[in-house]
Amino acid sequence: MSNTTIDKPKVTGSAPESRLNGNMGVGELVMNVLAFSSPLATVAGTLPVLLMFSGQTAPAIYVLVTLMLLIFSVGFVKMSRSVQSPGGFYSFVTAGLGKPAGLGGAFLALFGYIFIGFFAPSFFGVTLQGFVVNTLHGPEIPWYWYGLAIIAVTTALAYNRIDLSAKLLTAVMLLEVAIIVVFDVASFSAKGLDAVRSAGFVPSSATNATVGLALLFAVGNFFGFEATVIYRDEVKNPDKTISRATYLAVAGIGLFYAIAAWAFIAFFGPDNVQAAASSDTVNLFNNAVGALVGKIFADVTTILLITSVLACMLSIQNIAARYGFSLAADHAVPAFFGRVHPRHKSPYVAAIAIGLIWAAATVLFTVLGVSPDALYPIASGSGTFAVLLLMFITSFAVLVYFLRRRSFAPESVWKTIVAPLISVVFLGVVTYLAIANYPELIGGSAEMTVIFMSFTFALFFGGVVYAFFLRSRRPDIYVRLGRQKID
Known part of the structure; x- marks a missing residue:
């Protein structure tokens, strides 16, 4: 297939009114990606872990x-130009x-993102409840009301045109950054040049067994x-925007979090x-910010942490809705x-369905x-494993x-052999680490590990059988699978 850039390629057999539409540029697409990673929640929550x-x-x-995922992006971007389907x-x-594996991968994507997104209602509810009670000295409203409220807000935003979500996510991300x-x-x-020089990029503990877990979380x-x-x-x-946004997102995320860890x-x-993170993982960032900049700034940080969770949830809901739409x-x-909204050109029914699933589960x-x-850990951990498994399968598919x-x-x-092969090996190692450390990933027991890991693999193989x-x-229907062009 030619690599000639084609704007908005038409999928034969799909009426124009059944297609999504938007006008995002590179910056807005990068901000959608950054919102998914939830910078403030990551620096305050995941990075201390x-x-x-x-x-x-x-x-x-x-x-x-970062280097490994940039290599993954080489084959990924090349594939996006060869397979021009949304x-x-x-x-x-x-x-x-093939189509059976593709349908299995689609089920992994849809349910994986839905699971990851379900971390947000509980995390948001507990965080906002604590802020209202402890900082604002307000009423103690049960966390689930806050959780249902954020589901309603993100669903309303996902219902609308993607450009609205993009503008909101861009504003929130700039504040977080x-x-x-x-x-x-x-x-x-505060610590001076000598402290900065002595810290950071030193792989002195690379042989430590816990580094495998750190790699998985990273x-x-x-x-x-x-x-x-x-x-x-x-x-x-699409060809230029997707490729540039992909490389910028990977490099930007890696540099951003490396400097924050430093x-x-x-x-x-x-x-x-390491001892400080182990003794007070939850409050490590807030305590550091309070000591460096003051309590008022720490309170502002808490408010932005709350909006960070909302932005993250919206980004995930937008992605999951589009996988549902594609299926x-x-x-x-x-x-x-x-169904596509006649005015917003959004997958509004799929977005509402995901919101209802989250509300019912809450x-x-x-x-x-x-x-x-x-x-929180069960939802995010099980969803993370599903998406990681999908990335490994995709890297193999590209090769x-x-x-x-x-x-x-x-x-x-x-672009077509070496980079994809390196990606298969790297993501294979990370997937193995996820399987070996699944209890730590979901924060659960051996029984829960068996249940959720079995369910994840059942999603993929269930999709294969269904195909x-x-x-x-x-x-x-079979001939349509994979958003392929139909003559």
């Missing part, structure tokens, strides 16, 4: 992951490994960049940071979910008496796709 596992090795781990990994896996930059500068300034901080391709119909000049190490000291457009799920777990503190084409359409060996069923009973 990573420091607990890796200590002063944390910045070096981020640099390593189905994301669903299209990629289909093109490389500003807060973290202030922390970085304050930490480096990879999870980059999630969201892989979804740039799902917005193909909603960006300007700032933590500079503040607490290379020899003390519905191919009639793999009821076509009702593939009510169910509240009635069952499940603690919100238990919901197979270009290997098959070499006999009649040979292209750059680096074979469609091939034998509904060949008209």
Whole structure:
């Protein structure tokens, strides 16, 4: 297939009014990705956990992951130009490994993102409840009301045109980035040049067994960049916008978090940071910010942490809705979910459905008496594993796709063979680490590990079986799978 850039390529067989539409540029697409990674929530919540596992090795781990994911992006971007369909990994896996594997990958994507997003209602509810009661001295409203409120807000935004979400996410992300930059500068300034020089990119504990867990958590901080391709119909000049946004997002996230980890190490000291993170993981960032800049700034940081969770949840809901839309457009799920809003050109039915799933789950777990503190790690951990498994499958699909084409359409060996092969090995190692450390990933017991890991693999293989069923009973639907062009 030619690599000629085609704006808004038409999928044969789909009426124009059934397609999504938008006008996002590179910057807005990058901000959508950055919102997924939730910078403030990551620096305040995930980064202290990573420091607990890796200590002063944390910045070096981020640099390593950045390099590996940039290499992954080489094949990923090349694939996005060859497979010009707005189905994301669903299209990629289909093109490389066939329709059954593609449908299994689509189920992993849809449910993985829904699971990851479900971390937000409980986390948001508990955080906002604590802020209202302890800082504002307001009424003690149960966390689930806050959780249902944020679901309503993000669903209303996801219902609308993607450009609205993009503008909101851009504003929130700029504020979050500003807060973290202030922390970085304050930490480096307070401790002096000698402390800065002695901290950071030192892989002295690379042989430590816990570094594997740190690597796993670091990879999870980059999630969201892989979804740039799902917005193909909603960006300007898709080939250029998607490729630039992908590289910028990966490099930007890696540099941003590496410097933040370096700032933590500079503040607490290379020899003390791991112990500090272990003794007070939850409050590590807030305490550091309070000591460096003052309590008022720490309170502002808490407010932005709350909006950060909202932005993250909105980004995830937008991505999940588009995977649901793609499956519905191919009639793999009821076509009702593939409806496009006549004015907003958004997958509004799919967005509402995801909001209703989150609301129903919030009510169910509240009635069952499940603690919100238990919901957060289970939802984010199980969803993270599903998306990680999908990324590994996709990297293998990219390699197979270009290997098959070499006999009649040979292209750059680096872009089509070497980079995808490195990605397969790297993501294979990270996937193994996730399986080996699954209890720590979800914060659960051995029984919960068996249940959620089995369910994740069942999603993929269930999709494969369903595809074979469609091939034998509904060949008209089977031929559509993977958002392929239909003649």
